[in-house]
Amino acid sequence: MAHTILVTGGARSGKSRHAEARACAFPGERFYIATARAEDEEMHARIARHISDRGEGWTTVEEPFDLAGALDRTDGRGPRLLDCLTLWLSNLMLDGRDWEPETVTLVAALARQRSPVILVSNEVGMGIVPENALARAFRDAQGWLNQRVALMADEVEFVVSGLPMRVKSAPPA
Template sequence: MKIIFITGGSRSGKSSYAITLSEGHGGRKAFIATAEPLDDEMHLRIDAHKRQRPDVWETFEEPVHLAETIAGLMTQYEVILIDCLTLWLTNIFMREPFPESGTITSAIDDFISKIKKLQAAESAELKDTHLYLVSNEVGMSIVPENKLARVFRDAAGVLNQQAAAIADEVYFVVSGLPLKLK
């Protein structure tokens, strides 16, 4: 299994680049959407993302149980794209009454551990699978004024570092332009 990690700022073109990059791989394609349509604006954003995706993608909506969903799809799809890890982390935060308690770190560690196990599997069915992980880079701005935002920023930084560490390729997208880091 090959892991491709794509990060960048909001509206930088990460998702579009991930889809474009994945077009070079044949086979069935699964898109795992982590966004939850909790308000009208998010409904509009989700609809816009759906319209941008080519019809070859089969979409699965999973806000929390990401590793389990990936594991369940690995033998059926040659390309799996997760969009995005930052929203997944937000969903974990919103379900946790005290996000700074360490459960967020545990959730990140558990996710990365499960992906590493899938990556290490010596299964002939998985050898041609490409897993695309898309995430926002939120740590390049000012220090947030409230504690919850700082805890989230730090957790997102940890998640991105760990995802980049296990990835075979890493891209940073700025203004629609990808920069290959690894």
């Protein structure tokens, strides 16, 4: 069974950089499963910066919806960094899809992986209660998604100001 690591934290906390370092510690071809959609110039620039920052040695798989399929297609070849669950959830909700069965499908896919998976997700429920219903629904869904993935993950780390804190450790081998 693969090793599953959830790296969570706030925006610009350093979670992606930390997750990349964790992925690099595993042998094999490295895959970056990207959920972002470049629908405007600002997002194009963000994606380009992410690609430049992580450097060479990564195979990028762009997948805004079918994370289970992307994981299954890349399994057995090396570590996969999935960045990020927050954008994936946003994609689902904005596309009118039901995120709950999609989450069940993702968690089932994670359970059958042979190669390591490092997932990045934002912790969005630590601030004020959002003003509108869609934002509140998103905040709630993100919290539930993170809980489901954290429950099945071997390790969970919370990144604050670039510093990772271990929340859940893998049991001894």
